[in-house]
Amino acid sequence: MSIINYASREIQFKIVYYGPALCGKTTNLGYIHQRINPQNRGDLVSLATAADRTLFFDFLPLNALVIKGFVTKFQLYTVPGQVIYNATRQLVLRSVDGMVFVADSQWEKMEENVESFKNLEDNLAKQNMSLDDIPYVLQYNKRDLPNIAPVNYLDYVLNNRKKRVQSFEVVSSTGQNVFATLNAVSQILLHKFSKQSDAGRPAAPGAAKPGQQHVVPEQQRSVA
């Protein structure tokens, strides 16, 4: 839930990284924490098991640009990807403003990707929310591995809702497109917020940058 605080002149947003187990959600936050200007971030908090598997969530607070004198604060969360932790995922999704769905590009993980995406839709529905209302982008991670599905196929199985969204080819271990993903979801979020904050004005244009998105033309979507 975004909150506008006139006294501290802050706007807060919550972004959740969602996806199947071991798809690289924590690696995304780790890279962002490592590479962003330390003045613009807090500590990275990881509630993980001894084997570095996320048990509850990872959390990274970021400060960003100033809009009309208001500082925007983004709070990044990951969810535990393992199937058994669904109750925890529901807790972390509470009051979410924006989402990054991280998919593992390897062929053998496709079923888990689809299952996790369905689980996300179900968990949002339980909180009377829907992906139709929440700004989100897709991240196709591990593009450096040999056994990966083509982007067309990933779009076919994951980006097949009525409204297509931006997707990114990412290698979170090296940081490739990690920031592009974060910037895209943040921009979409702010643009949505700007429309809400000023419903009387013309709708804002999308924030997509040419070359950053993989929107598959309609005729290519028949890949099975």
Place this chain on the structure above:
Amino acid sequence: MNAIPVLTIDDVATLDGVLADFLKKAEAELTVVIDRGGNVISQYGDMTVMDVTIIAALAAGSFAATRELARRIGEVEFNALYHQGNGSHIFMNSVDEETIMITVFGPRTTVGLVRFYSTGTAQQVALLLKSLQKGNHGFSFDASDITAAPIFADSAPPAA
């Protein structure tokens, strides 16, 4: 994001007054009002020693995590939680369905005193939050106010 709560300067001043009065009476160090998603709504007290944002995220998680435990003994949730340390302690209590109040305190006071005063304070905070303006908040910006440049920059870590 359908209804965005707005804390006006007056709202914050009123909240600060309620929280300051509570801290004084309970002799606690810090109190933070958060939503159950982990967002900080208001804070008052000594904030120099800890990152309130992180405290809020962890406290929201801690509070939510015990909900299932409460259900096992026939409760909807625990209304209050107490984490006892050696010198510093945390007391958390439910304000309303959307909000939690966290109090950090040390050896100057007792959990009983904090618990006693926090109950009344939570009721006052709940009333105030209920009256918060939602939507049509006056603060507006459009796409041209958002920079086209990337919001977050990937920069190499500073040299050691």
